[in-house]
Amino acid sequence: MSVNTGHGLPFLPGCTFRDVTKSAFHRPQTLTFKNGYALPHRPIVGIGQDPLLSAQLIQDEINELSSEALAPTYDSSNRSDLSTFIPAYVALDKKVLRFYAYFKQDVLHSPDEEFRVRSVVIYYYLEDDSMCIIEPLVENSGIRPGKLIKRQCLPKNDHGDHYHWKDLNVGMDLMVYGMMYHITRCDDYTQQFLESEGIIVNDPEPTPVDPYISSRTQPKPSYVTTSDFDQLHKFLTMDRKVLRFFALWDDSDSLYGETRPVTIKYHLVDDTVEIREVHEPNSGRDPFPVLMRRQKLPKTFKSAGEPFPKCVLEVSPKEVQEYYSPKDFRVGETVELMGRRFLLHDFDDFTKSYFQKNHPDIEIKSMERPKKVSTFQGGSKEFPPYNGFGSLEDSLQNCLSLNPKPPKKDLKKIWENDHKVLRYIAKLDSQNPHDESRHFILSYFLSDDMISIFEKTRRNSGIIGGQFLKKTRIPKPGSTVNNPEFYSPADFAIGAAVEIFCHRFVLTDADHYVLTYLESIADQIPSETLISLRQKMGLHPGQETANNQTVKGDDEVTETSA
Incomplete structure (x- = not known):
């Protein structure tokens, strides 16, 4: 049924009536076909064959409407004296007052704390005088942040009154649902808005510190003088600083002894030494690089009153009189570690700078690495004489590999x-x-x-x-x-x-x-x-x-x- 509003009443519920005599409700056809092509045209009648509003207007009324729209008057005498009404949801849209506050929460059955100080942010929306309270994130507090009170008009008393922006100020207490919030400060926009409305904003107050959170924070370590017994200071200053020496392990006394290249690492953080063997290709040895695990090497022992077997490797720290230090590793000299002789011949850049800074009296200078003497008695490789078949390069490939490859050409x-x-x-x-x-x-x-x-x-x-x-x-x-x-x-x-x-x-x-x-x-x-x-x-x-x-x-x- 269609709705008839021809009587002049507003289009509101209760002010309209339906035409019970109307039986056609279809929309007029605005698409026709001509010579196989679809051609749209403007509707002549409305829904249910109702006349269009434009068809009811006479030509003078149409001209009057068009002239009023195209030719506005700017004469001050013709202006309307009525002021334009702007609703509150338009004038105060997205204008929010922000206050910072805190409240104290009692903690029961805890020997570490009696109460907690929890900071919150209070938002006041000028659009509809609603408020919400949000708790920000506090690291390592164990409290999940988020909204404590969702956006709503907060009740002021039991008489049905609600909080207004005139009731808020810095330094006051705000009672909401049985919880007392104390406002400490506000942002710049809130202060300017309240002062523009004639409200004197109080001075900001500091937020008290939570005693339990402050007890958990560890103060930064401070040092008056460096000490040899201060292990923490040594860890902070010498961590990941390693002296690296390149040496040759003289193992010629064994049955099939030879000279092997090794790397000696001295860790400055705990004065430990580690020896790693340098794996060479085609050496016939398994690639197990760690020759000696990282440990402190004793240099001298205390003299024992009774005969003590020297073959025992378990030595307590009380029996050690001195450990190896960086001064004992000098390039060009042979050092004996755990019964093995090592000839130091080179070092890295960090080791050189460390000795120049901390031990300038010790002169370190890299030496040429001694050439390794080959134990193979056959001498240099000899090739059989040329047999005359094929070219000389092709015959030589048969002596170099089992699967001969063609010789390379200069393209x-x-x-x-x-x-x-x-x-x-x-x-x-x-x-x-x-x-x-x-x-x-x-x-x-x-x-x-x-x-x-x-x-x-x-x-x-x-x-x-x-x-x-x-x-x-x-x-x-x-x-x-x-x-x-x-x-x-x-x-x-x-x-x-x-x-x-x-x-x-x-x-x-x-x-x-x-x-x-x-x-x-x-x-x-x-x-x-x-x-x-x-x-x-x-x-x-x-x-x-x-x-x-x-x-x-x-x-x-x-x-x-x-």
């Missing part, structure tokens, strides 16, 4: 010198007269320092030409597996003999690129090699090749092959 050299080849013409130096007419081309590949030999084919010679030696690295005569030496461009001079696998080749000529390349690295090539190449190519000692060209005469220029 930078391969990228820079790819397709760069030095070619020489050689002949075979042999006693056989048939070998005098044989000619070979020796190619040196700069990318991997390999050499290949190709024999020129000659008709009716009876010798098949072609590949004489595939690419391989050629070691020099007399080179060993441990220290191999290979041929390089510096060894290939015109007229030089090159021995390759029991064959001697004599270089007779080279192409022009060889001279061009060797002149670019003249600081790495012997001068005899360059001179032999220049003389073979008909160049004077002062002439040089440039841009892969060789000057043969005054007017003739011949381009070399690369």
